[in-house]
Amino acid sequence: MRDINKTDLEIPDFALVVLIGSTGSGKSTFAARHFLPTEIVSSDRCRELVCDDETNQDVSADAFELMRDIIGKRLKHRKLAVVDATNVRAADRKASIELARRWHALPVAIVLDPGVDVCVARNAKRPDRPFGAGVAQRMTMEIRKGLGGLQREGFRQVWKLGSEASIDAANVSRQPLWTDKRHDAGPFDIIGDVHGCAEELQVLLGKLGYSLTWSGHRGERSVVVSPPEGRKAVFVGDLVDRGPNTPDVLRIAMSMVAAGTAYCVQGNHERKLGRWLEGRKVVIAHGLQQTIDQLETQDRGLKEALPAFVDSLRSHVWLDGGRLAVAHAGLKEDMVGRGSGAVREFALYGETTGEIDEFG
CATH class of the missing domain: 3.40.50.300 (P-loop containing nucleotide triphosphate hydrolases)
Structure with a gap:
């Protein structure tokens, strides 16, 4: 109310x-x-x-x-x-x-x-x-x-x-709805599922012309990412799980989003991590255990900032005067630039049958 x-x-x-x-x-x-x-x-x-x-x-x-x-x-x-x-x-x-x-x-x-x-x-x-x-x-x-x-x-x-x-x-x-970024015309670098591969992400960003400056030491690191003039990254979700260094992937994405040099939409792996961070019951599978183990060794700053970051991730972003929409799994045309539970679920999982597999 x-x-x-x-x-x-x-x-x-x-x-x-x-x-x-x-x-x-x-x-x-x-x-x-x-x-x-x-x-x-x-x-x-x-x-x-x-x-x-x-x-x-x-x-x-x-x-x-x-x-x-x-x-x-x-x-x-x-x-x-x-x-x-x-x-x-x-x-x-x-x-x-x-x-x-x-x-x-x-x-x-x-x-x-x-x-x-x-x-x-x-x-x-x-x-x-x-x-x-x-x-x-x-x-x-x-x-x-x-x-x-x-x-x-x-x-x-x-x-x-x-x-x-x-x-x-x-x-x-x-x-405007939080998904509505039509005022931003880019150009954009759209980056798919990173899945904890921080080293590969840094190589990719470097090839795209971004520079990364790290400070601190392992476990208490921070990073500043400088984009090429006028460019902006769009992360398509699934930053976490499976790979060897999810914390640094998160540091890069969180730093860029906070600086306004990137957008990031929610993937199904961020959804599951968010539920775990809230203390809800989830099946620990699909690489989530690696993320949990890796986060245990990190500084308090990252762990304290992470729940709010995951919670802030939206179903999709609508860009470039309405000509571009970015979502994790997909989006129907009549869902673009709109907000509902159905939009979020489709953006995360695409067309589903409602059945649940052994991983939940």
């Missing part, structure tokens, strides 16, 4: 934003203030499109079917969409979560709760809302009851604006 008092809402620039609020909470006003008209998919507007009357509840089923169709088309084309409806109950939000998953968009909930009295007073001023205070009271109670479960429903971000003042003061900004 995001800070209830925070009014600076930083959302992904590709997302499905679900507004949650009682009738009279100001959802449509909020949407119009912070999003483009083409981004907003309103239940009232869809009722109007269906039957020329936005208040006609008899056509709600068709109106919501139209909403889902429009949202799906926007997400298909990697366009942000905003669901402007009350979205009071988990059942009302389920279709939005399913659409976000289908198109690998991050689902974001923005809860507007200015208070029941505010909602009732606003509704009383609108002739198209002849119902009494009970509707707003019931909706607000439902929203507050379900607030704690929004992340379990699948929302990756949950923002709550809990007063009229915070709603008025809110500012929505958009951030």
Whole structure:
């Protein structure tokens, strides 16, 4: 849950934003203030499109079917969409979560709760809302009851604006997904699975024009890597396991990523190492034991920095104005530049059957 008092809402620039609020909470006003008209998919507007009357509840089923169709088309084309409806109950939000998953968009909930009295007073001023205070009271109670479960429903971000003042003061900004590096045009040197072969990696980098400067002694070494002018390396994962010197491979990659001279995506071996570092149960195979043994002899600095580095690795990087995507195992076209569990799994393992081999 995001800070209830925070009014600076930083959302992904590709997302499905679900507004949650009682009738009279100001959802449509909020949407119009912070999003483009083409981004907003309103239940009232869809009722109007269906039957020329936005208040006609008899056509709600068709109106919501139209909403889902429009949202799906926007997400298909990697366009942000905003669901402007009350979205009071988990059942009302389920279709939005399913659409976000289908198109690998991050689902974001923005809860507007200015208070029941505010909602009732606003509704009383609108002739198209002849119902009494009970509707707003019931909706607000439902929203507050379900607030704690929004992340379990699948929302990756949950923002709550809990007063009229915070709603008025809110500012929505958009951030590129961590995979989105389209601004970087390279040129790039794409380096495949290194698997602990530090000596060979250094030879390869040298042939590509990179220079490496080591300091310290074995076990407590550090390295600075200077790239050729304008070039950048992209490591395709599986830095670790099997080879004789995984620690130095990690030092090189970590140093380059920290300096901004390389990108690195996650491989299935980094995924498994990360799970082991978290203390989770994993099958020690496929070279992981060599990595564990080699890390035991290293300085505390490397071992302390390693969990955060492994955790920071993303499914893929999207580069060069969208013309290049780099992932470990592969990526479908409709997954590029998007974020979901399915994208991560495909990037790590490709098309799988779901079966598990003797190595887990």
